[in-house]
Amino acid sequence: MITVVLFVGTVFVLILGWKTSQLIRAPHDAPLRAVTLCLASAAASFGLALSPAAKVIRSVGGAGAPRLVQNVFAFCMVFWLMCFYLYSATDPQRGRIRARWEALPLGLAILGTTLATIAAAGHDTGGDYGSVDMRVSAIAVFYLLADLYLVYALVMALRWTLRYVRASHRPLSVGLWLIASALGGIAAASAIRAALTLVRWHGGTAAPAVTKISGHLIAVAILLFLIGVGYPAVHARLSVMRLRRHRRSMYHRMHPLWSLLHEAYPQDALHRNRINPRGLLRWPRGVDRHYYRRAIECRDGLVRISPYLRQEELTGSSRSEPSADLLADRLCAALEAQAEGREAPYVAVAVAIPQEQGLDADVRQLVMLSDALDRRTSPTAQQEQRRKHYGSRRD
Structure with a gap:
């Protein structure tokens, strides 16, 4: 009682x-x-x-x-x-x-x-x-x-x-x-x-x-x-x-794409004095704020690099792994071209646009592209690239 x-x-x-x-x-x-x-x-x-x-x-x-x-x-x-x-x-x-x-x-x-x-x-x-x-x-x-x-x-x-x-x-x-x-x-x-x-x-x-x-x-x-x-x-x-647990996961999954674009365009960071990412675990309300920032920074970076990407490959969304992998390869090549100082052949356009409306739908496209970049830079992918490279040299 x-x-x-x-x-x-x-x-x-x-x-x-x-x-x-x-x-x-x-x-x-x-x-x-x-x-x-x-x-x-x-x-x-x-x-x-x-x-x-x-x-x-x-x-x-x-x-x-x-x-x-x-x-x-x-x-x-x-x-x-x-x-x-x-x-x-x-x-x-x-x-x-x-x-x-x-x-x-x-x-x-x-x-x-x-x-x-x-x-x-x-x-x-x-x-x-x-x-x-x-x-x-x-x-x-x-x-x-x-x-x-x-x-x-x-x-x-x-x-x-x-x-x-x-x-x-x-x-x-x-x-x-x-x-x-x-x-x-x-x-x-x-x-x-x-x-x-x-x-x-x-x-x-x-x-x-x-x-x-x-x-x-x-x-x-x-x-x-x-x-x-x-x-x-x-x-x-x-x-x-x-929702916050899901957004925390998506935030971390956007990291490969964000880090690549942030290295190319550090001036686009919305907050220069970034807190330790571990703070996301201590302050739940911070999850939404950092989630929005990372998505916006990724979008800004993609718009900046889009003039170096083939425009005919950017008309649709990358809803499948093969298309995301192709876009990841083109993105890395475009960043290399920009770093070498080549002239951009196209105008800026939106990249990997979702069919649905809303930020979460947009983030899903960014995450798919980020996952493709992560697969591209994984040890297995690097070994496959080296195998193709040396195989072509023997031919």
């Missing part, structure tokens, strides 16, 4: 910290503010229900105070969740008006549970839902008000969530389905507790198993809610990590 509590608490802290950092950067974003306050209220409700916090609150406010404080934050959690949908689905003005109207049942629920807690002060032992004496009318009214408001707010939020699910795509839709399952679970558990409260208030008994099931359902639903809120962000972060 302690492990589960620590895990849920850690997830709360991580997600709340992430949303808080986003809110600091965009303080006027109403939907983001509503989500952040929803998570903050949920975290407070969860944390204040733990034994150490409950003891402190009980010592200050009496036996029923921990229950009241925990439920007030639970009310705020579902209220801010509703506000998120109101702010997102309508224009800001209408969203604020609807949120003010929804604050009315929230205020009534808080006022009613507070008065019920005060009225039950002489009879409340501070027990949990399963052990408290529901024959005390004030305690029964407290739980009825709390559960009925939660059912109302959760059903409203669930309706909005399902509407958003139908209009969303992955990974957002997966997160919304998890949130919808959580909201449905908590609403069902609250409805069950409201029915059990009525039975116990009128002197009946409820099976302990049913009470435990409702409690476990709420615990699982809270975890599902947190996972649903965090899933799109985690998925996006993993996608970014995969």
Whole structure:
């Protein structure tokens, strides 16, 4: 049980910290503010229900105070969740008006549970839902008000969530389905507790198993809610990590082409004081920056050397290894011709242009050419060139 509590608490802290950092950067974003306050209220409700916090609150406010404080934050959690949908689905003005109207049942629920807690002060032992004496009318009214408001707010939020699910795509839709399952679970558990409260208030008994099931359902639903809120962000972060790992690989694969062109045109370097390439591994955001620079520098170098290349061989893209190998041979010959001071016979044109649009498609062409250069300068390729050279001399 302690492990589960620590895990849920850690997830709360991580997600709340992430949303808080986003809110600091965009303080006027109403939907983001509503989500952040929803998570903050949920975290407070969860944390204040733990034994150490409950003891402190009980010592200050009496036996029923921990229950009241925990439920007030639970009310705020579902209220801010509703506000998120109101702010997102309508224009800001209408969203604020609807949120003010929804604050009315929230205020009534808080006022009613507070008065019920005060009225039950002489009879409340501070027990949990399963052990408290529901024959005390004030305690029964407290739980009825709390559960009925939660059912109302959760059903409203669930309706909005399902509407958003139908209009969303992955990974957002997966997160919304998890949130919808959580909201449905908590609403069902609250409805069950409201029915059990009525039975116990009128002197009946409820099976302990049913009470435990409702409690476990709420615990699982809270975890599902947190996972649903965090899933799109985690998925996006993993996608970014995969993209950066791919770009890091492409960056290194462009090195043979870049080094050859950089040696010929060192003045085209976009950053003269280049950092150690190992810094790419330490600073993930630097991957994109160096990836863009290397691609641009390679393109600039190819445009500069293109007047020395045969123009009829540059009309298409080098999507296959043989064409890339041929272009690599022509490129090396062109660099030698330029180094010898020969006059360029052609005008500058683009080299190895991809059919697709975008930088990544462009980089794939550069990498194919760079791989061809790497094969050309590999020991096996050099041995093959020497064998052809000496064989021609014997002929």
